[in-house]
Amino acid sequence: MKKAISNILKDKKKIIYRWLLGIVIYLSLVCPLLPTITNILSPTDLSRTELFKQITGISIFFLVIIFIMDVYINRFLGHLFSSISSLAIISLVTIGFVSISKTILSFSISPYLIPTAAVAIVVAILLNIETAFIVNLILSIFVGIATGYKLDYFFVAMVGGITAILCSTQTKRRIDIIKIGFIVGLVNVATIISIDLHKGIILGMMFDHIKWGFANGIVSSFIAAGILPILEHSFNIPTDAKLLELLDLNQPVLKQLSKEAPGTYQSCLAVGTLAEAAGDSIKANSLLAKVASYYHDIGKIKKASYFIENQIQNKNIHNKITPIMSNLVLISHVKDGVKAAKEAKLPKLIIDIIEQHHGTTLTSFFFQRALENDNHNSVKEEDFRYPGPKPQTKEAAVVMLADSVEAASRTLQEPTSTRIKTMVEKIINNKFSDHQLDESTLTLKDLSKIAKSFTHILISMFHSRIEYPDTNGSNGSRDKQPSKKDKNK
Helix, strand or coil: CHHHHHHHHHHHHHHHHHHHHHHHHHHHHHHHHCCCHHHHCCCCHHHHHHHHHHHHHHHHHHHHHHHHHHHHHHHHCHHHHHCCHHHHHHHHHHHHHHHHHHHHHHCCCCHHHCCHHHHHHHHHHHCCHHHHHHHHHHHHHHHHHHCCCCHHHHHHHHHHHHHHHHHHCCCCCCHHHHHHHHHHHHHHHHHHHHHHHHHCCCHHHHHHHHHHHHHHHHHHHHHHHHHHHHHHHHHCCCCHHHHHHHCCCCCHHHHHHHHHCHHHHHHHHHHHHHHHHHHHHCCCCHHHHHHHHHHCCHHHHCCHHHCHHHCCCCCCHHHHCCHHHHHHHHHHHHHHHHHHHHHCCCCHHHHHHHHHCCCCCECHHHHHHHHHCCCCCCCCHHHHECCCCCCCCHHHHHHHHHHHHHHHHCCCCCCCHHHHHHHHHHHHHHHHHCCCCCCCCCCHHHHHHHHHHHHHHHHHHCCCCCCCCCHHHHHHHHHHCCCHHHHHC
């Protein structure tokens, strides 16, 4: 019942956010294109009629565009609007773009300088390329209308924006954004040359257009590079550049983990390797999966000695406390991890994975111990399950599976390739049968690929090594061996 009510509220929230976004974009685009009030109050009936037609035409046109955008978002990008952050980002960059565009046009600067590519880069990196394509289309239409229905400017804005979006998929460092600017500039130049040649523009004017088109790419990249860190920090969105920073093992929370829970720290690094390989195999965000793996168990810092990987000389604290207490300590590391992640100001996506990496899994070991000591049938299975939620994304599910597989691999007595493969498949099947992966959008084909990647990584981790002889011993024994001359004697 609670889940149903939660889903209804969530759906209503998404609808409200979508329509708020539509209204903001509609007003941002239409208002700058409308004539001023003084022009509307023109003394001639004819001009008033013509102005009214212009206002009506522009309004209806953008209403149709916004309606199509809403349908597209509802069908394919509904997950983006579970929070207001996406709405705020798109609204801010749209309003900023319109303001810059009107400033450029008011100073009679070439419309080829209007930085559509800057918005494309920002939206593609902060949100996703699907949203960036839609926003780029709408803003390119705005450019075409604002410049007097000129196809030239619309076409250059559209092509430059698409180029920026496609290049943004490979952005890992800040400097890559400047490189995107050069590429966009070159594509703009090629597009302008093709248009001007077709129209028979004289060379002098063509070179002037080319100059502004190339400057567009450079200016767009610098604008994007300038505002990305601000939006990234304001909305706590993990871009690839931010994730690479979090991958640094000198991050304070990771250093604390390595000192206070060294076993957990080493386990997290191993989980990161497994999660990255699995993410690559199913075309998920492997960098996010790896970074989240590094931080997924930071909640164990608080009670490090209660977790077996940090226990020294087989001194197991759980032998001295009840299974119920052990279970509470074990489950609490998720809540403690979320708290530690918020204190460290980690991105929400990583905090979500920390919260979801155990889903509603049963702590079977302590549950069985509790059943053995239960004389009054008071032990309930739900009390020995993690509170959830279950993994909501592919990356969260990958971290869950990688964590379980890594933990199980340490219990293998003789880790042969066959045993490793069997163990990996068993764990994945158990998670699937327990419905832990139901909300993650992973397919059976994905699970097969993940199993293969885990098996490959674990086999390489447990590969057999040659036993090298002791250097001193071998030298000593070599000295004591009789030479051929001695043997002959």
